[in-house]
Amino acid sequence: MSDNDAIPQPRRQLLISYLAAAAVGTHLLEAALPGLGPWFKPGLANTFTLVAFFRLGWQAAAGVALIRVLVGSIALGTFLSPTFFLSVSGAMGAVLTLGLLSGRSSCTAEPSAQRRVLGGFGVVGVSLLASMAHISCQVLCAWFLIIGHAGIFLALPWFLLGAWATGIINGLLAFLILERLARFTLLGEKR
Amino acid sequence: MSNKENALLWRATTLSDRWLILLSALLIGSLAVYLFRRPAGEEVIVERHNEIVLRLPLSRNQVVKVQGALGEVAVQVQEGRVRLLEYASPRMIGTRSGWISRAGAMVACVPCDILLRVTGENGAQTSTNGLDAISR
Amino acid sequence: MREMKSGWRVAVRYGFPLLMVALLVAALWMSPRGAQPQLHLHTRLLMGTLVNLTIGSVPRSQADQAAQQAFAEMVRIEEVMSSHRSDSEVSRINQVSRETWQPVSGELGLLLRQGLQVTTLSQGAFAMGLEPLTRLWGFSGNPPATQPPPSADLARWLQAYPSSGAIELRYLGEGAAALQESDQSTLQVRLKTQSVGLDLGAIAKGYAVDRAVAILQQAGIKDAVVDAGGNLRIIGSKEGKPWRIGVQSPRQQDQVVAVSQLSGNMAMVTSGDYERFFLYEGKRYHHIIDPGTGLPARSGLSSVTVQAPDATTADALSTALFVLGAEKGLSLLSHFPGSAALLITEEGKPIRSAGFVGEWLSVPQ
Incomplete structure (x- = not known):
């Protein structure tokens, strides 16, 4: 799924840190924005998880997601709070979906933006699937840990709709970023 | 190359993607209809x-x-x-x-x-x- | 990824989507429409409030019939106990001259006896003889009062109200035999002074709720909620799951500040300074009068919710605790095993007694 074999570990970790930093930064920026409420975050930070997935593979994406959730929660002071567990469950759902989809790697010679995963989905499709999984896991976690009765499922269509929209937006953004990045190899040389 | 084919949405999505977008929207819609159907009082x-x-x-x-x-x-x-x-x-x-x-x-x-x-x-x-x- | 065993990968690859689908199906199945228990709702305007009966686990026809009987019983109790109706037994007793022993029905007598216990233990914070005082304040008037009564009238009332023995009960029968409800001739009541008049407003609704529950149980109902304008009692459960009862926020009428999950048997009654009140010259005058001062109780509380095995006790205790305040109120509870309370201060802070079943919501719903 990636040019993994081609790049040395230090370089790989550097790239992951860049993406993770971008993800955390976006996450904190979003948290600072007022208005939308605790449930309706645009989740733009997930864009970087996607970029990591398509450039570096599933494990890298998992790393970026995990770092984002942990560092983000510590920075915002929500570490180990119910919000934190919601974030973790959402991230786990998304990452697991990515893992499933990455089963069959497509032609590694293709620039990352054009990669296809299991089922022929591209960047936007993967983003949409991961986003749906993310919100579903969060709602289940909220139902289990916090709310306790089935009333929350009445709100499910709204949550799913939001996730559908942000999934597509994130996918498009990730695509654009990947297109730009495609001009460089993973080692930083211009193609 | 026509302008349409260069458009971001077209470039960024595969055929599977577009089906997915459509189907998931339909799924959410029908879920909403199912959950919110209430017999209106007469x-x-x-x-x-x-x-x-x-x-x-x-x-x-x-x-x-x-x-x-x-x-x-x-x-x-x-x-x-x-x-x-x-x-x-x-x-x-x-x-x-x-x-x-x-x-x-x-x-x-x-x-x-x-x-x-x-x-x-x-x-x-x-x-x-x-x-x-x-x-x- | 290539290092993962192919069998494991296959399992994860197919298992996970199946799991997601299964979870989604489960979520749909759990959704309120799918898993609604068989509950029957009945509503009536009674006793000056909205009375809701929620009956579960029985067929509609049985629930309807039981509800009719329960409502009829509540109507009957209002006819006996209301001090607003001139033809009620309570009013008849109030019309007789003071310092005279007069017969009282077994039902009313038993209720008075139960109430007098609370009066004694609460040192008069809960009282059933305040009819002239409540008439003075006029909260139940038509239209209700919008300013306090003249202080001269209040002083006169206070002077003539006895510090003890306002209401006395005696039993003329032999020994301490069990009082029969239908026995008219053996129970007598005496009111001491003109300042005393029977007003059972702080206990009658609870009694009506208890009687309604008894009627429902006689009709074979095991799971129900009897809710008389916020004075409620639950029995059984909602098809295995506990009843979820909220406590209203004293200041935000559409919000709930605590949720209790109750099953088996529990009465919950709330007394608050927000139910009947008026604002006059910037001060709130509410309907829970402190018999010691003749003025609305100022104990630093905005509401008291009492849990007890029966609604009569819970009703009386909620008034008593409100008047007594947190410290004395909580020690009063120790005399009533099985009872507990949630007190909310005027600032909105909760004080729970040990044994109060319920969760305070940090974010009101």
């Missing part, structure tokens, strides 16, 4: 002193005056909804209740001894906070 029952004094269909817009314990009360039906309008209750002069339309919904003016209730399924009620009663 008529409203007006009770004075716990006795039915009036039955009004919700399909016809009208305002009917009913004699309450403290004077006249107006029951207004409009576009499938009903409310108590302009009742002179001791603590609330000239006020009105909220609209009700769902089956089983009800609204009352206790001092006027008037109760409005929309017909329909008299059983399950989905309250979003899941409470069976409130102690107050």
Whole structure:
């Protein structure tokens, strides 16, 4: 799924840190924005998880997601709070979906933006699937840990709709970023 | 190359993606429809002193005056909804209740001894906070 | 990824989507429409409030019939106990001259006896003889009062109200035999002074709720909620799951500040300074009068919710605790095993007694 074999570990970790930093930064920026409420975050930070997935593979994406959730929660002071567990469950759902989809790697010679995963989905499709999984896991976690009765499922269509929209937006953004990045190899040389 | 094919949406999505976008939207839509389908009430029952004094269909817009314990009360039906309008209750002069339309919904003016209730399924009620009663 | 065993990968690849689908199906099945228990709701305007009966686990016809009987019983109790109705037994007793022993029905007598216990233990914070005082304040008037009564009238009332023995009960029968409810001739009541008049407003609704529950149980109902304008009692459960009962926020009428999950048997009654009140010259005058001062109780509380095995006790205790305040109120509870309370201060802070079943919501719903 990636040019993994081609790049040395230090370089790989550097790239992951860049993406993770971008993800955390976006996450904190979003948290600072007022208005939308605790449930309706645009989740733009997930864009970087996607970029990591398509450039570096599933494990890298998992790393970026995990770092984002942990560092983000510590920075915002929500570490180990119910919000934190919601974030973790959402991230786990998304990452697991990515893992499933990455089963069959497509032609590694293709620039990352054009990669296809299991089922022929591209960047936007993967983003949409991961986003749906993310919100579903969060709602289940909220139902289990916090709310306790089935009333929350009445709100499910709204949550799913939001996730559908942000999934597509994130996918498009990730695509654009990947297109730009495609001009460089993973080692930083211009193609 | 036509402009359409260069458009971001077209470039960024595969065939599977586009099917996915469409299907997931449809899925969410049908989920919403399933969850929110409620039998609409057909008529409203007006009770004075716990006795039915009036039955009004919700399909016809009208305002009917009913004699309450403290004077006249107006029951207004409009576009499938009903409310108590302009009742002179001791603590609330000239006020009105909220609209009700769902089956089983009800609204009352206790001092006027008037109760409005929309017909329909008299059983399950989905309250979003899941409470069976409130102690107050 | 290539290092993962292919069998494991296959399992994860197919298992996970199946799991997601299964979870989604479960979520749909759990949704309120699908899993609604068989509950029957009945509503009536009675006793000056909205009375809701929620009956579960029985067929509709049985629930309807039981509800009719329960409502009829509540109507009957209002006819006996209401001090607003001139033909009630309570009013008849109030019309007789003071310092005279007069017969009282077994039902009313038993209720008075139960109430007098609370009066004694609460040192008068809960009282059933305040009819002249409540008439003075006029909260139940038509239209209700919007300003306090003249202080001269209050002083006169206070002077003539006895510090003890306002209401006395005696039993003329032999020994301490069990009082029969239908026995008219053996129970007598005496009111001491003109300042005393029977007003059971702080206990009668609870009693009516208890009687309604008894009627429902006689009709074979095991799961129900009887809610008389916020004075409620639950029995059984909602098809295996506990009843969810909220406590209203004293200041935000549409919000709930605590949720209790109750099953088996529990009465919950709330007394608050927000139910009947008026604002006069910037001060709130509410309907829970402190018999010691003749003025609305100022104990630093905005509401008291009492849980007890029966609604009569819970009703009386909620008034008593409100008047007594947090410290004395909580020690009063120790005399009533099985009872507990949630007190909310005027600032909105909760004080729970040990044994109060319920969760305070940090974010009101």
